[in-house]
Each structure stands twice: as structure tokens, then as C-alpha cells.
Amino acid sequence: xxxxxxxxxxFLLTLTAGALLGLQSPPLRAAGAFGKRRxxxxxxxxxxxxxxxxxxxxxxxxxxxxxxxxxxxxxxLGVGNGFALHPELAPxxxxxxxxxxxxxxxxxxxxxxxxHFRSSDIWHTASRADTYLTRGWLSRCFPQLREGxxxxxxxxxxxxxxxxxxxxxxxxxxLDRPESFLSRAGAVRxxxxxxxxxxxxxxxxxxxxxxAGEAYLSGLLGxxxxxxxxxxxxxxxxxxxxxxxxxxxxxxxxxxxxxLVGFDTHAGQLERHAQLLRRLALGLADLRASLTASGHWPxxxxxxxxxxxxxxxxxGSAGTDHGAASLAMLLGGAVVGGLGSEYPSLSNLDAQxxxxxxxxxxxxxxxxxxxxxGLDSALLPDGPQPTLDLIRRDAGMIASRP
Amino acid sequence: xxxxxxxxxxxxxxxLAILLVTGxxxxxxxxxxxxxxxxxxxxPQPADLNRFSGLNRAxxxxxxxxxxLGLDPPSPEWxxxxxxxxxxxxxxxxxxxxxxxxxxxxxxxIPRLQQLRAWWMLRMVQGSNPLQERMALFWHDHFAxxxxxxxxxxxxxxxxxxxxxxxxGSFRDLLRGMAQDPAMLKFLxxxxxxxxxPNENWGRELLELFTLGEGNYSEADVLAVARSFTxxxxxxxxxxxRINLWQHDDQEKAFLGRTxxxxxxxxxxxxxxxxxxxxxxxEKLWREFVSPDPDAAEVRRIASILRETDYDLRAAxxxxxxxxxxxxxxxxxTLVKSPIELVIGTVHRLALPLSDGRSLDGLSxxxxxxxxxxxxxxxxxxxxxxLDANALTLRNAALDRIxxxxxxxxxxxxxxxSKEARDLDGxxxxxxxxxxxxxxxxxxxxxxxxxxxTLFAALDDPSGHARIKALFLPFPEDFSxxxxxxxxSALLEQLIHHPDYNLK
Numbered sequence: 001x002x003x004x005x006x007x008x009x010x011f012l013l014t015l016t017a018g019a020l021l022g023l024q025s026p027p028l029r030a031a032g033a034f035g036k037r038r039x040x041x042x043x044x045x046x047x048x049x050x051x052x053x054x055x056x057x058x059x060x061x062x063x064x065x066x067x068x069x070x071x072x073x074x075x076x077l078g079v080g081n082g083f084a085l086h087p088e089l090a091p092x093x094x095x096x097x098x099x100x101x102x103x104x105x106x107x108x109x110x111x112x113x114x115x116h117f118r119s120s121d122i123w124h125t126a127s128r129a130d131t132y133l134t135r136g137w138l139s140r141c142f143p144q145l146r147e148g149x150x151x152x153x154x155x156x157x158x159x160x161x162x163x164x165x166x167x168x169x170x171x172x173x174x175l176d177r178p179e180s181f182l183s184r185a186g187a188v189r190x191x192x193x194x195x196x197x198x199x200x201x202x203x204x205x206x207x208x209x210x211x212a213g214e215a216y217l218s219g220l221l222g223x224x225x226x227x228x229x230x231x232x233x234x235x236x237x238x239x240x241x242x243x244x245x246x247x248x249x250x251x252x253x254x255x256x257x258x259x260l261v262g263f264d265t266h267a268g269q270l271e272r273h274a275q276l277l278r279r280l281a282l283g284l285a286d287l288r289a290s291l292t293a294s295g296h297w298p299x300x301x302x303x304x305x306x307x308x309x310x311x312x313x314x315x316g317s318a319g320t321d322h323g324a325a326s327l328a329m330l331l332g333g334a335v336v337g338g339l340g341s342e343y344p345s346l347s348n349l350d351a352q353x354x355x356x357x358x359x360x361x362x363x364x365x366x367x368x369x370x371x372x373x374g375l376d377s378a379l380l381p382d383g384p385q386p387t388l389d390l391i392r393r394d395a396g397m398i399a400s401r402p
Numbered sequence: 403x404x405x406x407x408x409x410x411x412x413x414x415x416x417x418l419a420i421l422l423v424t425g426x427x428x429x430x431x432x433x434x435x436x437x438x439x440x441x442x443x444x445x446p447q448p449a450d451l452n453r454f455s456g457l458n459r460a461x462x463x464x465x466x467x468x469x470x471l472g473l474d475p476p477s478p479e480w481x482x483x484x485x486x487x488x489x490x491x492x493x494x495x496x497x498x499x500x501x502x503x504x505x506x507x508x509x510x511x512i513p514r515l516q517q518l519r520a521w522w523m524l525r526m527v528q529g530s531n532p533l534q535e536r537m538a539l540f541w542h543d544h545f546a547x548x549x550x551x552x553x554x555x556x557x558x559x560x561x562x563x564x565x566x567x568x569x570x571g572s573f574r575d576l577l578r579g580m581a582q583d584p585a586m587l588k589f590l591x592x593x594x595x596x597x598x599x600p601n602e603n604w605g606r607e608l609l610e611l612f613t614l615g616e617g618n619y620s621e622a623d624v625l626a627v628a629r630s631f632t633x634x635x636x637x638x639x640x641x642x643x644r645i646n647l648w649q650h651d652d653q654e655k656a657f658l659g660r661t662x663x664x665x666x667x668x669x670x671x672x673x674x675x676x677x678x679x680x681x682x683x684x685e686k687l688w689r690e691f692v693s694p695d696p697d698a699a700e701v702r703r704i705a706s707i708l709r710e711t712d713y714d715l716r717a718a719x720x721x722x723x724x725x726x727x728x729x730x731x732x733x734x735x736t737l738v739k740s741p742i743e744l745v746i747g748t749v750h751r752l753a754l755p756l757s758d759g760r761s762l763d764g765l766s767x768x769x770x771x772x773x774x775x776x777x778x779x780x781x782x783x784x785x786x787x788x789l790d791a792n793a794l795t796l797r798n799a800a801l802d803r804i805x806x807x808x809x810x811x812x813x814x815x816x817x818x819x820s821k822e823a824r825d826l827d828g829x830x831x832x833x834x835x836x837x838x839x840x841x842x843x844x845x846x847x848x849x850x851x852x853x854x855x856t857l858f859a860a861l862d863d864p865s866g867h868a869r870i871k872a873l874f875l876p877f878p879e880d881f882s883x884x885x886x887x888x889x890x891s892a893l894l895e896q897l898i899h900h901p902d903y904n905l906k
Binding site for chain 1: 495496497500694732734735736737738778783785786789790791792794795796798799802877880884899900901902904905
């Protein structure tokens with residue numbers, strides 16, 4: 001391999017990208033500068049059991065249908081009105097008491113689909129259950145979200161699942177580990193010839209996005225240290241750590257995506273679910289601490305979601321099967337904390353015996369677009385949706401639009 | 403300047419006269435050989451320069467079309483063996499059954515699917531009939547099935563055999579075969595399509611994706627097709643197609659303006675009699691081979707040929723590959739190579755002497771496309787959808803791996819299947835998406851198969867290097883060396899890493 005050639009190319013690339021950005025060196029950010037608002041998507045992949053995350057702890061139905069799996073009242077963390085959080089979510093209680101955590105039970109959509117693949121697609125494209133869209137819901141908003149931001153990319157996807165960002169003029173980057181990404185990105189040759197056809201034009205555009213993004217991230221990483229907290233460890237912790245580092249270094253892009261995998265608990269749910277929720281809570285607690293210290297917490301909104309919930313009745317393997325409505329959560333400095341929606345009825349179940357949704361998930365997206373980013377929820381494929389008052393109006397932060 | 407030798411001059415005059423008389427009979431240029439082999443095969447080797455030397459377009463296309471079908475080695479023993487129906491074993495608890503299914507998947511199904519994919523990838527590299535290989539892959543995308551849902555490797559082997567044997571044959575045979583193919587019937591739930599509870603999945607996709615396209619039929623037509631195919635399923639033990647007459651709805655149906663007591667075969671016949679079917683197919687073939695925007699008049703002309711020859715695919719392909727649009731200079735490099743094409747094409751061009759295709763399967767999987775794992779029944783979207791920032795880095799890294807040499811990798815577990823055995827709906831589990839990136843490329847200590855640069859030895863001089871550039875890139879004039887190293891090895895490495903190498 002031509003090592004010296006690679007180094008030379010990287011050097012030239014960085015200069016070129018820098019020239020493209022109109023900069024001679026990576027941007028420096030003053031400590032405590034807030035920057036514009038950002039959204040962190042945290043996907044709990046596999047179908048998180050909302051019933052045991054936020055449990056109707058005093059309900060007889062709950063205990064009858066889950067003889068093995070129902071949470072113990074003593075251990076669970078009461079949040080009022082007969083509901084309690086899973087004990088492993090204890091690291092999130094400071095946020096709960098500080099009014100920064102919103103719990104949204106009963107989130108779903110009409111004609112729920114119980115296939116991981118299909119339901120994730122529905123959540124990621126904000127489509128109806130009977131419509132097949134390919135464009136991610138956030139991809140539709142990037143042109144507006146880009147305004148006034150200096151980052152040459154729109155999203156950093158750390159969990160290998162970029163669906164909400166894909167499509168259109170896609171400027172999202174998928175990273176696993178920053179170092180390997182940067183070296184791989186640096187090895188992609190630039191497109192220098194003018195395009196002779198549409199395919200070449202797209203190839204050139206994507207390559208430029210890649211290199212500009214690489215230079216931008218490389219600058220941010222170069223002037224920052226890796227986060228010292230563990231963020232719960234494991235791949236999830238690593239993703240959070242990278243996101244925190246980039247945010248704290250001043251990454252001025254609107255979307256980050258992170259994923260925690262393993263929620264498809266058909267068997268042996270108690271142990272597995274507990275481990276996952278522990279990871280989630282520790283990670284989010286460290287994230288909150290890190291971004292609060294750097295002053296970026298007020299401008300950060302975290303949406304935690306899953307493609308569906310699980311069935312009320314436990315199965316014969318001490319687990320649960322795919323259900324319908326589930327729990328979404330919002331965490332952030334500007335969130336209206338508390339129970340943000342009505343807990344679905346435990347007796348009035350749907351034809352398959354699953355919880356009926358009370359809140360269409362697209363209303364959460366609409367709330368994020370309108371209340372958080374100051375955009376019009378008409379950007380969603382099915383048009384505007386009524387919002388849910390999830391963000392404090394007195395948050396007084398710089399919105400992404402004037 | 404010396405006066406031209408008169409006999410030599412006469413010879414040139416005669417050649418010119420012959421050329422003029424025979425019209426557009428010019429021999430293919432190097433770039434046109436690359437274009438043809440990139441589009442109708444998986445890319446040229448230097449030997450193709452000789453093979454097509456002096457041939458014009460029609461002769462070159464005929465050479466490809468006249469190639470006999472590749473002689474496939476006999477199928478593995480297990481294809482003909484009985485199935486396992488763990489579902490029918492009584493007296494098991496749910497978790498015992500799940501454990502048995504998991505074990506069967508790990509020990510039997512996964513290795514068989516590995517074997518199938520590896521076999522197929524290697525055939526694409528080494529097969530003697532590249533157009534047949536291209537078309538088998540095209541038909542897999544058209545009649546897409548997912549291994550994670552079909553699971554039974556015997557069914558998938560036979561599905562593949564159906565695609566390969568009919569790839570260049572008659573679409574009539576292919577469609578009839580597909581309507582009775584157990585892998586397809588299982589994938590689209592037709593084995594659960596019964597008189598009392600019709601299941602429209604196969605019926606809908608047959609009309610929407612396989613023959614007419616959306617907007618050319620009604621919902622009532624979909625139900626009519628579903629009813630006509632009730633009872634069409636397969637025997638789990640033999641894996642063979644079988645019609646369960648008790649489940650079959652033999653009442654009258656109304657379909658596309660006709661009525662009758664239709665069964666599946668009658669539906670297929672009616673669909674093949676629709677002019678729209680041939681147009682739909684030719685449009686799709688146009689997008690695959692020619693350009694993203696089919697020429698309506700040419701499509702109609704070629705669709706007529708397809709119908710008049712009773713759906714002879716060779717005839718349609720000949721017409722398609724000889725359109726002016728296919729050879730137009732502004733159609734070079736307008737299509738994007740899929741991940742499979744990129745991997746197969748590069749390994750083929752550089753003639754890595756692999757004897758097992760498992761590493762090829764792992765590579766294409768890593769960069770975004772795996773045989774028998776399309777995103778859904780609509781196949782792969784393709785085109786510029788293959789190009790995003792992440793894809794570019796992965797493709798580039800895959801080309802690095804190929805250049806450094808590949809191993810026949812050892813067995814690797816396919817996590818999608820072990821999950822599927824437990825998962826009720828048979829879809830890829832979210833965890834598998836994480837595991838996907840952990841696919842291994844082989845173990846240390848195994849032999850590495852390197853690019854065979856001796857193939858290019860005869861072209862290792864300045865004018866030969868120019869020909870090599872034309873063999874790799876649609877626009878060789880855009881290539882400039884990245885360093886002062888003018889060796890053949892440096893040239894080849896730079897060519898496969900050139901951005902335009904993603905295009906064909």
C-alpha cells in the first residue's frame with residue numbers, strides 16, 4: 001500500500017475541505033457557548049416493554065397477567081397516580097424530580113404492525129401503517145434545520161441505523177468509531193472531474209459531503225478530549241460518549257442518533273430488561289451531567305422511543321411477545337416534565353389483546369418540530385399534527401430559525 | 403514524407419469500402435467492450451479484448467447470447483432430503499420447541515444457507531455465461547424472497563435453480579415456475595391462502611411487482627387472484643409444490659374483465675396475455691441495462707418482440723442491447739454498480755482464484771447487499787440509492803480488502819436465521835442489525851488469494867496501460883496517477899479506487 005500517498009492525500013483533503021468551508025483551521029468555541037438546538041434520537045431496538053418500564057404498579061390486571069414479570073411495588077420507583085418506574089431507572093430520578101423527564105405512555109399508531117422491520121420503518125418515515133415511504137422524517141426537515149448552521153453535515157448516526165435521516169439530499173454520516181470512520185473516509189478519493197451525468201453528479205456530491213463532514217468532525221475531535229465518564233459502558237455507552245464529546249466540542253448539527261439493542265425479550269425478560277434499562281439510565285445520567293457541565297444541556301432534547309411495546313400477558317418462557325402501544329420518553333433541559341399522556345386502559349385492549357394507543361407518535365414529532373425547532377409540522381408526510389406541549393415555552397433558547 | 407505504398411493504399415481503400423458498405427459495422431472500441439461487459443456481465447478481463455477483437459456490436463451481443471448456459475455442479479445431497487417439522491412434534495413446551503428450532507437453525511439451516519450463498523457468489527465470479535449470471539441476479543431482485551422468512555434451504559436452492567435455468571429462457575416458464583415455487587409461496591404466505599381465509603399477499607405482489615405494476619388492476623382483481631391461488635402450497639416434508647384441493651376456491655372469479663373458474667395457471671395465462679406485462683418487464687430491463695429513463699417508443703417495440711416470441715428473453719435482450727440508447731456515448735457511466743456487482747466484478751476482473759465464495763458473501767453483506775436478503779419483496783431500490791457517504795467509505799474499504807487478497811473464510815454464523823427460528827413473524831431481529839457489522843472475513847493462517855496480475859502482463863507497457871484504463875473506467879481520460887509509481891500494480895490499485903469505478 002502506498003502509505004505516503006495516503007498521508008499526502010489526507011493532508012490535501014483536509015486543506016481542500018478547509019478551503020471549502022472557508023476556514024483555515026477548525027472552528028473554536030468559547031466555553032459555555034450554547035449554539036443552536038439539537039435532537040438526540042435514542043432508539044430502543046427490538047420493542048421495549050413499556051408496561052415494565054413505567055408500570056401500573058397498583059393494577060390487579062397487571063399482576064394477574066404477569067405473574068412472573070410484574071414489578072414488585074417495593075422496589076419500583078413511584079412517580080404518582082399508581083405508576084412506578086423500573087428500579088433500574090433510578091439514575092434518572094434526579095432528572096425526574098428536576099422536571100426534565102417526560103413520560104409518554106400509550107404511544108403508537110392506528111393498525112399497529114408487529115413486525116420489527118415494518119414498524120421501525122413506520123416510525124422512521126412517519127408514515128401510516130398502510131403506506132410505504134422511503135424517506136426518513138428528519139430528512140424532510142434538514143433543509144430548514146440547516147439554516148444558519150455551519151456544520152456541512154446534518155446528522156451523526158452512531159448506531160448504524162440512519163433511516164430517519166435518509167433520503168433527499170442526504171448529508172448524514174454514519175459512524176461506528178470516529179477513528180476508523182475518519183481513516184476510512186480519508187481513503188475515499190475525491191471527485192475532481194466535472195460531472196457528465198446525474199449519477200456522477202450525485203457521486204461527487206456525496207463524496208464532498210463525506211470529506212467536508214470528515215474534516216469538520218476531525219476538527220472537533222482534534223480539539224477535544226474523549227469523555228471520561230463511562231455512560232453505562234458497552235456499545236451504547238460508546239455511542240453516547242462520542243455524541244457528548246462532539247456536542248461539547250461545539251458540533252453545530254441538529255441531529256444525533258444512538259441505539260440500544262436487545263429489547264426483543266421473548267424469553268427470560270426480567271434479567272435482560274433490567275440490564276438494558278440500567279445501561280439506558282446510567283448512560284442518560286452521564287449524558288445529562290456532561291452536557292450540563294458544558295452548558296449544552298438546555299439546547300439538547302433527547303427522544304427515547306421503540307418500534308412497539310409488548311403484550312400485557314406474559315408468555316410461557318417468562319417473556320413477552322410483540323405488542324402495540326408503548327412508552328416514549330423525552331429528556332432535556334427544556335422539557336415539560338411529568339406524565340405527558342394518559343396511560344392506556346388495561347382492560348379495554350385491542351383485538352389482539354394489546355394496549356391501545358392514545359397518542360399518535362407523529363404528534364411527538366410535530367411537537368419536536370414546532371415547539372423545539374420552531375418549524376412547521378406540515379413537513380411531516382401526512383401533514384401537520386396537533387402538538388402536545390412537551391417543551392417549556394419559557395426555555396428562552398436560540399431556536400434554529402430566527 | 404515517403405509516398406504511400408500503392409498496394410497498401412489499395413488495401414486501405416478496400417477496407418474502407420467494405421466498412422462503408424456494411425454500414426455501422428465498426429469493430430468495438432476498448433471502452434465499448436468495457437461498457438458491454440460491465441452491463442451485460444460483471445466486467446471485462448484482458449482476454450475479452452481479444453475475444454471481442456474485430457467484432458461489431460451485433461456480433462459481440464450475439465457472442466454473449468449464444469453462450470451456452472453454465473453447467474452447474476449437482477446440488478448438495480440435502481436438497482433432496484426430507485424436511486424437519488419440529489412444529490409437529492407433540493408434547494413439547496414452548497421453550498423446548500424454541501430450543502429445538504434454534505438448534506436446528508444453528509446446526510443445519512445456517513450452514514446450508516451459507517453454502518448456498520457462497521456457491522452462488524462464486525458462480526457469478528467464475529460462471530462461463532456472464533449474461534446468465536446477470537439475469538439470474540436480476541430475476542432474484544424481481545422475484546425477491548428473503549431467506550430469513552423462507553428458512554428451509556432446500557426451498558431456496560430450488561428457487562435459485564429455477565432462476566438460473568430460466569434466466570435467459572422464456573418468461574412464461576419462469577412466471578409459471580415461480581407461481582409454483584415453494585420458496586416464493588412461503589415468502590408471500592400463499593401456503594396460508596385458503597378458501598375460508600384468503601391471503602392476498604402473493605396475489606397483490608404478483609400484479610403489483612411481478613407483472614402489471616400499480617394502477618393497472620383493481621382491488622377486486624387482487625382478491626380474485628388470491629382466491630384463484632387458494633390451496634397452492636407445498637409439502638413440508640418433501641419441500642415440493644402441492645395443491646390442497648380442500649383449501650382451493652374453485653368458484654367463479656372475475657379478473658381483468660374475464661370470468662371463469664380460474665386457478666393459478668389460468669391467472670398466469672391471462673397476465674401473460676396482457677400487453678402491459680411485456681411493457682412492464684421491458685421497462686424494468688431498460689432501467690437495469692440501459693438508463694434510468696426508458697424510451698417509451700423503444701420499450702413498446704421491444705415489448706412487441708417479447709410478446710411475439712412468446713416471451714423469449716434472449717430475443718428481448720438482443721433487441722435491448724442493440725438499441726442506440728444502449729451504445730450512446732452519453733450513456734457511459736450513468737448507472738451505479740450495486741454492492742454485489744462491485745465485489746463480484748472486482749474479484750472477476752482481478753481473477754482472484756478463490757475456491758469458496760463465503761468471503762464474497764461477507765463482503766457484499768458488509769457493504770449493503772446480500773443475496774437472499776433484500777429489504778423487502780420489492781427487491782433492492784438500486785441506482786443512486788446505493789450512494790451515500792457511509793456506503794462510499796464501506797465500498798472503498800471492501801476494494802482495499804479485495805486488493806490485499808481474500809481468504810476462503812471459515813464458517814460464520816448467520817444470526818438472522820437463529821433469531822428467526824424463535825421469532826414468530828420471521829423478520830430480521832434488531833440485534834442482527836448490530837451483528838451484521840461483525841461478520842468475519844476469514845481466519846489467520848488460511849491461504850490468501852491475490853489478484854492475478856499475470857492476466858495483464860501482455861498489457862504492461864504505456865499503450866497497454868491506456869487500454870487497461872479503458873477496461874476499468876467509463877471515462878479513462880479523467881484518470882490521473884496518484885503517484886510517480888508507474889507500475890502495473892499501482893495502476894490497477896488506483897483504477898479500482900477511482901470514484902468512477904462505482905459506475906458502469
